[in-house]
Amino acid sequence: MSEGHSHGASASSKRLAIALALTTTFLVAEVIGAIVFKSLALLSDAAHMMTDVAALAIALAAIKIGERASDDLRTFGYRRFEILAATFNAVLLFLVAGYVLYEGILRLFSPEPVGSTGMLIVAAFGLGVNLISMRLLAGGADTSLNVKGAYLEVWADLLGSIGVIGGALVIMTTGWTWVDPIVAIGIGLWVLPRTWILLKNTTHILLEGVPKGLSMSAVRATIAAVPGVTDVHDLHLWGVSSDDVNASVHLVIAEGQPPEPVRFAVLTKLDEVHGIEHATVQVELGPDGDKTGPGHGDTPHA
The missing domain is CATH 3.30.300.30 (ANL, C-terminal domain)
Known part of the structure; x- marks a missing residue:
């Protein structure tokens, strides 16, 4: 492994570790808030936050494992583990987005009361955590699909937080509780195509495709x-x-x-x-x- 790659991996792992600590801490608070305030939009954001935690943890583990030297059994070393991790993250996000879409459609037909004030406060804190995490991960997202997968998870959750904040404000001013599942469905629909792009890129590498930028x-x-x-x-x-x-x-x-x-x-x-x-x-x-x-x-x- 080159010295440049080693330094890059070390910097990425440090950023990932900080982002993981922040995201995990907030996840607990958001799940509690979703239950207390009965918000599907907040729950969908918490679900995305949960995949963020998984993505960050897997990405961090992938970097650590990828730093291991090659041996007689794995002559290319363990660097492909990052591609497996990114693929897992994409599949996980697909499943979460599908669940949110399903629950959102059900809620459209049977809206439930939503604690909009608490929903707004929790989402605002989530937005701050996501902004910090995105800032931390932005540097490695262009050079590693593994970090990019984690970055996309956080990016999706940031937009989710913005959507939840907007939904909470609408519910507070109008009382339209059906806005909550609409926001949740919107988050799911935004996430799916971007997840597909990530999955397509990782699959291309696993199938030994020609690397990007080469002909x-x-x-x-x-x-x-x-x-x-x-x-x-x-x-x-x-x-x-x-x-x-x-x-x-x-x-x-x-x-x-x-x-x-x-x-x-x-x-x-x-x-x-x-x-x-x-x-x-x-x-x-x-x-x-x-x-x-x-x-x-x-x-x-x-």
Whole structure:
């Protein structure tokens, strides 16, 4: 694991730990408030807050586990655990959103009295906690799907808190208790498509898809343009986690061409042009494709 990744993981874990402590503390208060004030919107926000706690805890555990070195059993190490964690978070949020939608529809047909003042106070505190947590997680959300999953959980809950505050104000001024389930349904509908995007991204990585920002044709063209390369085949691009890229490729070089300088040039180009630092290059000589080996390694550095 690179030093840069190690520092990034350490910073992310510290932010996650602080956000987890804040969110867990408020979750207890919000659940109590939802029960006391009989607010489905507040309960839906508490449910999202519960998934926030789970997401933050799992994300934190994923970083800690991901820092473990590779071994003879898991040669890529444990970094993919963060993708599994992000996938779990997405599935969990899907389930919670579905439950909130179901309960919201039921409440539309049989509204219940809501303690709007208490609902407003609890939601306002929740908004503050979510703002702090989002600020803490924003730095790592662009580089880690694991942290991004936790960030989206908190973002959804922040909007939920805003919705609950708005709903409480409407109920206080009009007495329309049906606003409570409407807010809950709105939160659920907002969360679902964003959760789907996260799940699609994590599934793409688990299926060894081409990492975001890379193009097979562009990488192939870069390799083919290296002097001495006559053919490129069996090119594969994949990522173990959300912030690394691996490649393997077979290439044919012209007869009489020394293989090692060509392999070195290909590895260098992959790093310089596409940021691929870990690549395996199998060189095949001449028209008969005689292989030279082992032909693999990390990108060379001068």
